[in-house]
Amino acid sequence: MKMEEEATVVLDIGKTNSKLSLLGRDGRVLQEQRRPNVVLQSGPYPHLDVEGLWPWMLETLQHFAAQARITAIVPVTHGATAAMVNEQGLVLPVLDYEFTPPEESYRSKRPAFAETLSPELPAGLNLGRQLAWLAAHFPVEFARSRHVLMYPQYWAWRFSGVAASELTSLGCHTDLWNPQARSYSSLVSALGWEDKFPPLQAAWTPLGPLLPEVARATGLPADCQVVCGIHDSNASLLRYLQSQEPVTVLSTGTWVIAAALRSASPQLDERQDMLANVDVHGQAVPCMRFMGGREFAALAGGEPAAFTIADLQAVVDQGTLALPSFAEAGGPFAGQVGRVEGPAPKTPAEQAALATLYCALMTDYCLGALHASGPVVVEGSFGRNPLFGAVLAALRPTQRVSMSDDSSGTTCGGWMLHRWGEQPAASQHLAAPLQLSGLSSYRRQWQALLPRP
Template identity: 65%
Template sequence: MATENTAAIAVLDIGKTNVKLALIDDAGRVLAEQRRPNTVLRDGPYPHHDTDGIWTWMLDTLKGFAAQAQVTAIVPVTHGATAALVDDNGLVLPVLDYEFEPPAQQHTEYLGQRPAYDATYSPQLPAGLNLGRQLAWLAQAFPADVARAKHILMYPQYWAWRLSGVAAGEVTSLGCHTDLWQPASAQYSQLVERMGWTQQMPALRNAWDALGAVSPDVAARTGLPADCQVICGIHDSNASLLRHLDPQGSHAAPPAVLSTGTWVIAAVPGGPLDGLKEQSDMLANCSALGQPVPCMRFMGGREFAALAGTDATACSVDDLQQIIDQGTYALPTFAEAGGPFAGRKGSVVGPALPADAERTALATLYVVLMSDYCLTALGSAGDIVVEGSFTNNPHFAPLLAALRRGQQVIVTDDASGTTGGGWMLAHWGKVPAVQAHAAAPIALQGWAQYRERWLTLVG
């Protein structure tokens, strides 16, 4: 049981769907956890994140945490494709939601401004998923506000700045399909200089660097110790990847990692960049160690919900077998936010599904097939680690293991690898103890043939 003398850290984990604050002790045990929806507000000049709502909720939650343990550090971990423009007084504009679609004319203009794919390995994406497009549109629509911004902060570093008053840049969010960063050469892209943003980019820091103590106001409002440190922070899928990286480079073949949640991101550390294809939404993220990491992703959590329903009924192995036997297929895509089949309208072909459990089964088969597709495209040949919300689906990893013969599919007991990665940043050099097991391939008749037919249908 936690006491006021128990040392612990707080991880602020902002996903696209939910915001979580976790209290974790020095042994990596979660002592407390609180969640709230990540609400998008529509009462301003454009859809934007409820930063004030998150801030008030976070301070109230931290106050409760401070009564339970000696909180020594706070680590922000957030989704990508999001930035905050600030001056000394705070935001100069609301934080734009990356699902907002700027005017078509601006998109055409931006295509002439963005760097070449082989410089950034950042594919052209819809809406504001290329952060450079967001910033270019804001500069065009609100030139005076953008001009008076002192800093352009990536989203984790915005929260670090708001907690500590120290501005910083960090490569994992800069290198997340933003058009702003060149992962292979570890420097800003030509877009940053071309748009005049260089002076607004704060000094780069390591994700694990302590920027300083919480501000006196935060300490007073929460009861946190005055010397509680604020860690620079990290992009969420890179937090999940962190425990599988080796700072000394002694591991010849780190595992591929499937970070699952609203987005499913397949990452193959150490993989080649020359096989990446822009039209397939393949990209190179930048790890916390500054290394380019070939990745491919799709909006798996949202697509699963679209197929199964938000109140999905659990399915059985028999339900999965029924879908395979009757030949019902879900064909991409069911989210309008990139992925290897971006621009296609999702469809279900074959016999209809009368039962809720069968819809869950179809959704499960679909996200497994999409994950398998991404791993194959990236050339994954070694172990595969599954982290995140899909670890709660008992069929996901066994189905994947049945398709990835010769590879071991490992499932962690941590449904939030992002939280574990956040803990690592505050305890740099240590890896949290996480229980994991190899998934036994599930024996379904015709599963491999179902995949081949699916691949034929998706072309």
């Protein structure tokens, strides 16, 4: 790269890993660095290791700054996470959403599903529950906080010093947002939190330049802009929002989130973890999800083995079925204990094949419940499993299944926020339906054994 070439940095914080990507003017990923995320068990409750991430970010940005002229940093993160800050910094550690706050009285406070389109979820996946627990158990610190920042905006604030709120993170199963009224929910006013949330900004808004001390520590230009930022699965939607035809985007990673754009609106069933996320324009998008990456790892075991079509066929032939669920949080069968019916997989390759079949069947189940129509596009980590797309295409013969060739739809979406109005070059390939003998009857058997949600 020539130093005069402009570049964008996207900070992509998933639940399992954090990634910093350097993207060129055309949206190509030029370099990236990854780091596993850590949940710290010390202190008052399990919390995210933001102070461990910060020096890694600064060091990586210093390396990137030697490669190109970086003009913007865009934060993209998972949802269900907020930071309480004042002028001195964090007033409490950033609570891990997999921690389960004691029930207490939150259920009686939360708004009805009809208001928020946010289902009641386990652990801290409803952000309102986290905040209510923190306010009750740490009242002095809660009162000292100046802002409640959604997780992307926490990092934007950390880089720029400017506090902002943004729709996509507020609108992802938080209980804090009313998508139909496009305003904060009744929970926020009932608990007197209105003043805790800073002004709303569009996800693509530049909040300001880097703080001087950050520019000095990284070598980035003093005028490098910090963009407001976005919820990660909403970042995956950005390149499809302009299409007038139905399309379903599968954002895959720790979670598999199916977002059905412009399909016939389903009757959302909160008992099955169906919900509406909110896109960058404030529109409600019907979604359904399960913890696919976590479940795949539980079934495949450790580092998944390479597997072939023959391994998939062997699993189908012997009638080995994985039944939900293999993660504790969320999904249409939350609370059910996963089990394997039939002969156990004989090899690590068959374990990975079973995990792939399970995730494809769960995705098919979600697409059916959403009445999803039109093409299906697989973004994120499942795109690196070519046989996942081939099995899904066989299960959904009336829909075209495409696999994104990008390293991450979330990273691409972050780049689009900086280059608002520009489209990256399309980078997808069609998944050919896999001809597995007996797949239809295998699917029927799996569906017949499903627990009642």
